[in-house]
Amino acid sequence: MIIKMSVTATEEELSHVIERVKECGCDPHVSRGVEHIIIGAVGSPDKRNELEALRVARGVEDVIPITDPFKLVSRQYKVGRSIVKVGSVNIGDGAPVVIAGPCSIESRAQLLTTARAVRDAGANMLRGGAYKPRTSPYDFQGLGVEALQFLKIAREETGLPVVTEVMSTEDVEIVSEYADMLQVGARNMQNFSLLRRLAQSKRPILLKRGLSATIKEWLLAAEYLLMGGNSQVVLCERGIKTFETETRNTLDLSAVALAKELSHLPVIVDPSHATGRRSLVASVSRAAIAVGADGLIIEVHPEPERALSDGPQSLDLEGFSQLMDHLDEPLPKLARTVAVAA
């Protein structure tokens, strides 16, 4: 922690801060610059909060943290990459996985039709919402336990492991009975009660990035899970809120590259929510693979124009099959240099 004294700080104020740094169990290193006096507080990183509060001590202009607040998710803690197993599927082993299925589970037929089609097209896992977080209370809220039962049937029929969202601590048990992987939605990324409960679960967790969460806040949400005992965590970038309204959200693929630089956890991408536009899903999916994502989670519906949620961003069965083909196409060759020195 670096403490920057203001230009008008008195020696007395400086002494007080030095004293407080020592009380926090840290060693104060004082540098007197041309304009500012700087105190480096060395040691005891767990005194972070107490040191940060010195921002309001008299004579202090700023307190600047210099270490990252996350530990267990970091590559300092674990050098190699984590692989998360969901049934027979490995996420993070170098071969990107594709998770596909409807936004909401609307009926047994809808789910089974979709499940078979996505499996046939090459998907590795099935997604489908039983409990839906909806902005409006007047929107379809999901079929609940009935949908979980359909998921179980679909898994039995297709062999695909299933992932579904859990919205409340109270539902963790029932959802865990039916699902192979539990999803924390973007709106719940900082629902710390839910995170603490899921930390005790034996199920792997798919942790979506919050709508306005920084990369570090996202990693700290994962830290709650690891610290509580569950290290089977997959991160999912799904677009962030920005001023741009042409796309539903703004997909942040640099965040995928950076999350993999900072953390050993696998990172996948949700191109459906990120763009909100069916026509962009395929090209953005390719970009996600190219940037190094460990997988994709894609919304597919047999009849998007009759979907009860997220129709505009859902691929139909044929569209998903084309997407899978498209993901296998090679990148275009670069233009060759035609430059000739004079």
Add this chain to the structure above:
Amino acid sequence: MIIKMSVTATEEELSHVIERVKECGCDPHVSRGVEHIIIGAVGSPDKRNELEALRVARGVEDVIPITDPFKLVSRQYKVGRSIVKVGSVNIGDGAPVVIAGPCSIESRAQLLTTARAVRDAGANMLRGGAYKPRTSPYDFQGLGVEALQFLKIAREETGLPVVTEVMSTEDVEIVSEYADMLQVGARNMQNFSLLRRLAQSKRPILLKRGLSATIKEWLLAAEYLLMGGNSQVVLCERGIKTFETETRNTLDLSAVALAKELSHLPVIVDPSHATGRRSLVASVSRAAIAVGADGLIIEVHPEPERALSDGPQSLDLEGFSQLMDHLDEPLPKLARTVAVAA
């Protein structure tokens, strides 16, 4: 709902859309423009989702909602302004209220000292966190039930009604035993399980705006509460996430004015979280009153530099007292026109 056909739409595609509009129980009004054909879907606003899904029907370029999705919170539904009663305090009756207290309750002494001081300075209610939503799992997470007990003592001693955050459906019952008003934090604004549970509570709710929630999303979160049976809801603007990093968040006072234009619910402002800087709290508080806010919620700590959370934005007891005086000062007089026509 307005459906805009693309310039290349065929008559067949148009017929299909018209058919679907009728299936949704709406009446299609077709306008043929120079470039685009427009279909107005008139009637049955509860078919919103089904109509929106037509965005992916062939030949459709866009589907544009024209009605707001919230009802019970709107001024169409209730013309007069709602007043929310918390103990003997009325929020929304024209006289702004001040809620003050520490971010976290750290000890009985800390809370009681603060409670007495803010009461003496004129505060109407006491705030204090027992369960703290913290970005990092390594940060102080609150004293829980012990803190609730201190709150009860503080209320008995000072007579001030108390508000505290509830983070989980499981805690609603215990928190309701101790607190006069339950706060939903910004990170939980779209924790729909929690909203549904609180809709059944008899306690008034303080609903903070989410970090990246639009005004309409905020009102829809309140709609969950009203629709579920609890109309004792106070909205709280506490700053939104933007690119600006000099302040902790960006306080959106236009949103206060607009929320009051769109809804009958009272709206208060949290200048502490919005700015994250003690030096800005007083001037921003005055602005909030001037824009029409029904109250303020302000962080106060006897010794901010030793606070376990949010020290940098907390006022000390003397600072709070000065703030209260400052709120009573008149606005500066405008410059007089010195213009003289030639």
Add this chain to the structure above:
Amino acid sequence: MIIKMSVTATEEELSHVIERVKECGCDPHVSRGVEHIIIGAVGSPDKRNELEALRVARGVEDVIPITDPFKLVSRQYKVGRSIVKVGSVNIGDGAPVVIAGPCSIESRAQLLTTARAVRDAGANMLRGGAYKPRTSPYDFQGLGVEALQFLKIAREETGLPVVTEVMSTEDVEIVSEYADMLQVGARNMQNFSLLRRLAQSKRPILLKRGLSATIKEWLLAAEYLLMGGNSQVVLCERGIKTFETETRNTLDLSAVALAKELSHLPVIVDPSHATGRRSLVASVSRAAIAVGADGLIIEVHPEPERALSDGPQSLDLEGFSQLMDHLDEPLPKLARTVAVAA
């Protein structure tokens, strides 16, 4: 400047960085912490760029600036507050000024009618656009020199000093002939060629904050003007771009308070562009005065529904007159504490 070495940095890499710090004319202060080695580079703040480039030196994890990059605009440089004179009007002397007029000057009659009305209602200065920065090339681009001539006539008739936008270095001379104050629009806040040219002007400058400019970037834009010789600068907050779309921009009143804390320059507020909604202008204007703004700049049009630009946010003549009355009303009295200790 603080240089943070990575945990894996070698002694050789450390030596190299220390050497480079010395080459930059700075004194390296090394603190060895538990996890990281920190080097404070003391002295020669003008080597900022060279030191920042060390971010890519081997073994360096981060380089953290600790001094603000602006000087002449800061309160360290000038302790008292600057007052900018525009004709007989003082901006920044404690009595807020009101600048009013149409977005675009559309005709002589339109401008004169507005000018007389705003003067009669108490405005101190007249605004009006001759050159309009329009997002679309198909929108009305302003009447140019003809509009400048109307401004001159309006000033002669009403005695109000006038401010108008200059969009290009080439227009600075002609606009300076007619206007008392030159406005730099939000889209040109970082048009550095224009800033350099205006630094040589003798006219006072109204510098709008860029649509996504941080407070520090805004102050650095002003620094271009002061460094080039023009210290007659008024800052204008006019809303920033955020995810919120209900208002045209998000008014950042905390930025007004902070800009006045960091700088000696006057700061005014444009509630019209900030909100884009006529109904919010009055309450937001009061908030601006309450937060400490030195003035307001407000769009007024005799017939907003026929305005060639910005009609939705323009007040009509009657509305402006009511606004001025509203600005004189006292703040509402706070609720009195009814608390009684048990």
Add this chain to the structure above:
Amino acid sequence: MIIKMSVTATEEELSHVIERVKECGCDPHVSRGVEHIIIGAVGSPDKRNELEALRVARGVEDVIPITDPFKLVSRQYKVGRSIVKVGSVNIGDGAPVVIAGPCSIESRAQLLTTARAVRDAGANMLRGGAYKPRTSPYDFQGLGVEALQFLKIAREETGLPVVTEVMSTEDVEIVSEYADMLQVGARNMQNFSLLRRLAQSKRPILLKRGLSATIKEWLLAAEYLLMGGNSQVVLCERGIKTFETETRNTLDLSAVALAKELSHLPVIVDPSHATGRRSLVASVSRAAIAVGADGLIIEVHPEPERALSDGPQSLDLEGFSQLMDHLDEPLPKLARTVAVAA
């Protein structure tokens, strides 16, 4: 244009609006819904502004545009894709081009060393800044004409066409003498004077997206160029401003896909400014190619740690060569479905 009347609108107000729509030369189509009356204004899209101003007519709640404001840049106007020729290089013909070079031109040696190295590694064009838009007036502002002369020498030596930024209308002529392509920087995307001047230039233009420009605002800036006579325009996505601070900006690759869906113009990507981090440039560059970008523009410096600007995001010569190899690598193969139906 859709005009939505408020629920409280009177018949008289409705008649007035209908009259105004006719005055604007449009045909009013009235639909009476359950809650709202809607008027479709059909015809004469050039009356956009006048119709939008009706938002403030009595009884009107909202005015909703239904056509895009850009024309010449759209795929409705030109169905095929545009190819922009810069010397012997084709941008937009399916084979992505790579433009590389230093942020600032610092010396003849620095530029020539870089130019030869990037050519040898396969770059198609050379970039380098002569006039630098710098946030702070105290930062290196570029060598100006001297740098332009170095660019000319570098082109002669390497055969690579060169692109450089022009910041002011006054510099267009001199820069055009030396450069093959003129760049409009992000901060100047809405410098309409500059756009109008460049519309008359015979040089192709590289138009960077503004820091907070929506996709539509970006296309409208290009529309200024095409409308003025210059259709040799390449769009460049370079990251937008968001709340995320770990990366310098947030790269918006969905915008690349969408810009290509909406417009016939080529679109390239600047991964250096977008991320601001050298370590992310390679993976993000691959993603850009995968999403369909027509090229990349990358900052390369022989000695980034001594760069006078943008060192942290510049690749060194070896790093650039590795990047080019990396761009040729195939995408990873997807995980194979291991699912077996029960």
